[in-house]
Every structure is written in structure tokens, then in C-alpha cells.
Amino acid sequence: MAENKTILRISGLTKKYGDVTALEGIDLDIREGEVTVILGPSGCGKSTLLRCMNGLEKIAQGQIEFDGRVITAEGTKWPEIRQKIGMVFQSYELFPHMTILENILLGPLKVQKRERAEAQQQAETLLDRVGLLHRKDSYPRELSGGQKQRVAIVRALCMRPQLMLFDEVTAALDPEMVREVLDVMLELAKQGMTMAIVTHEMEFARAVADRIIFIDEGKITEISTPEEFFTHPKTERAQRFLNIFHFETDDFRKEV
């Protein structure tokens, strides 16, 4: 793949919660059109890293550049930056007092001050693409988890972001609904959306990623292609991490 333009550059990022260091010395470039999947054991700081990228967490040291601008300096206008960085959360976080369409249009109308007709046109096109156009006037509580998460993705997309962050978006879902959400994400990746994904779905990570970032104890210990990472991880810790997801047939035989 040709070297694309770097859209987000993290250098020397350190994040602390009180005395606890959550992330230390993180350097990471995210390039346009690239899908970066961040893996690592629970509590390693991968979600924190994602949240630092759109300013939901304050960082202690280092800097983040977005589209050539340093966004971690004092006085950064985060609302402006966040319009260009979409985020999808584990727990969907649709606004329960608004219909699906209102949820999606809130940002385009109130933040971007776009024309209603034009924004609604786009919202409906996107809803149609995730198969939920017929639910546009429903309220979030009338939808299943998988449907809610697809709406949450549409809500972020309708802002026309340059980068999408996905924070364990299938972790709260019933296993049967995981697929419908991952399919939407795969589709996005195919269309060339720049994405940073934190996930525990290994098969999906392997299929969707251009690069795998492995984080352990707040540090990036490996950056590889998915092929390399899943067949020959560079660290012993990564190997152990991958083993958790494999059930050896022998283990089962003993139990029977």
C-alpha cells in the first residue's frame, strides 16, 4: 500500500490517573484510509488511548496532532476537532429522549448548522445502508442492541468525520448481534474510512485491520500486520494473549 498522509500523530503520550500510569510513551501514526486495530489485555489502556484521541481524557505528557494541527495544547477547541473525529461507544449511548433520526441529526444541525433537508437526506441514505431506514422514527428503547449500535455508527458518520474511533463496540452485544455491527464496520473499511478500533473480536481484527497495535501495561509493545501478529507475535506476552482465544481440543477431551 502506498504511504498515505498521516491524519493523526501521537508522540510521547503519557496518561496518568492520579499516581497510576495508564499509558506511557505512546508513539503512533494513523494514516488516511488505514484501519488500525488496537489489541491488548483488559486494563492495558487501549480504550484510554482511543479516548485521548478525541480529548475525552486529558493527557499528562506528549502531544497529538490531527490533520497537521497540535490538538493537545491549551485552548484547543475540542468541539471543533470532535466534529471530524467520530466515536462509537461500547454502550451505544443513543439519546433516549430523541427518535433515531433526531439522534443522528443533532450534530449536523446544531453543531455543523447544516440545512435540515440536506442533512436528513444524508441521514436517511446512511440509515438505509445499515438496513434501518424503516426505524428512523422509533425511539432507541424500541431497538435491539445491534440496531442501536448501527444507529450510533450512523450518528457518527453523519458528521462526515475524517477518522472514526470504535471503543469495544460489540462488547455489550448479544453474540448473535455482533455480526451485523461488524459487517457495517467491514463495509466502512472497504470504502476507505480511516478507523481506529479497540476490540476483542480476534477474527474480525484479523480481517479488517491494516495494522495491529498491541498494548501491554500502558505501552505499545508491537506494531505488525495482522498476518504477522496472529501467526508470529513478537512478544511472549502477545502470544499468551492470543492463546486465551484458542481452545485446544485436548482441553475439552479431558473434561468429557
Place this chain on the structure above:
Amino acid sequence: MQSSGIQVLFEGANLSRLLGGLWVTLQIALISIAISAVLGVLFGIVMTSKSRVVRAVCRIYLEAVRIIPILVWLFIFYFGVTKALNIHLSGMFVSVLVFSLWGTAEMGDIVRGAVQSLPLHQREAGRAIGLTELQVYRYIIIPQAVRRLLPAAINLATRMIKTTSLVVIIGVVEVVKVGQQIIESNILNFPTASLWVYGLIFLLYFIICYPISLFSKRLETRWQS
């Protein structure tokens, strides 16, 4: 035939006097409720401040209003503050002032509870689509908080309406005071006057408070569907 005494209500200007008293009650209650609703929302949001000093000051205000009886607050402002500052405040003005101070404090605490009960992630989701902090409150926090606090706020409103009967002690002639005056001047002719007059006052309070309950019930059902 022995008279029941209900005529006392229609004797002279009695009925219109009672309704006049009711109007005074309503004015005090409604103005205070309106002020409390607006200031209470702001006060409630301030109470969720990250600053411990701000929170402590809010807490002191709230507790002071709660611990000191309304009766005493009315005295403090009507007799104390006016003397100290050498100004004259009408009983009506002091009533609205004290009830607004009380309502704002209680409403603030209700708003604080409702705001804090919302999941933190709702704010983050708002921020993530680029809303400013003010917009997050305007479009996400307050609309959801209002739905949660409605029952408690209605309860507060009806309590405020009923408690207005205290203002007689600073000389405001509201519906209960008018009732007492009527009873006193008619007790010889109508021994059962107190039953009828207070009975009517009961009915008047009910007529005011019940629609408020009904209204809140309707809102709740509408928001649920």
C-alpha cells in the same frame, strides 16, 4: 327547618372575598414556583460543580433553608432585614422572596439528583459529536433530567402552594386568613360557619393542586410512549 349554615358562604361579599384571598394565595405560589423552576435548574447545575468550595456553599444554602422553618424565614425578612436595612418590604414581596428562596433550594437539590443520575457516557456521547458544554446541557442533560425530576418537582409545587397559608403571620391576607375573618364575624349567626368555610377552602386548594398532578401524570405518560 333547621338551617345547615351553608348560606354563610353566600352571605354578603363572603364568596368573592374568599376568591380574592385565593387569588393572593395563587399569586404568591405561582410567582414563587416560576422563579424556583428557573433558578432551581441553574442552582442544581451549579451544585454538580467540580469545585468543592462551590459545592460547600450550595450545601450550606440548601441546609439553611431546610433546617430553618419557613415561618422563621418570613420573620427574618419581614421584621429583621427590613429593620436592619431600614427599608420597607411589603408582606407580599417578602412572601414571594422567601418562597422563591425555599423553592430554588429544594428544586436545585431535585435537579442535582436528576442530573447526577444520568450516565456519564451520555455527556461524552454529546461531546463526541462536537456539542459544546452548553449544548450538552441544553440538548441532552436537561431534557433527560426534567423527565426524571418531574414527580418530585410536582410534589414540591403542591407543597409550596399549601405552605403559602403561613404568610398570614406577616400580615398578608390570603385565602385562609379571609376564611378566619368570615368565620369570626358570622359565628353568632351561623354556628357551623367554620365547617363550611374551611370546607370550601379545602375544595379550593384541591381544585388548584389536583390539575397539577393530572398534568404531570399526562406528561409522564407522553414521555414514556
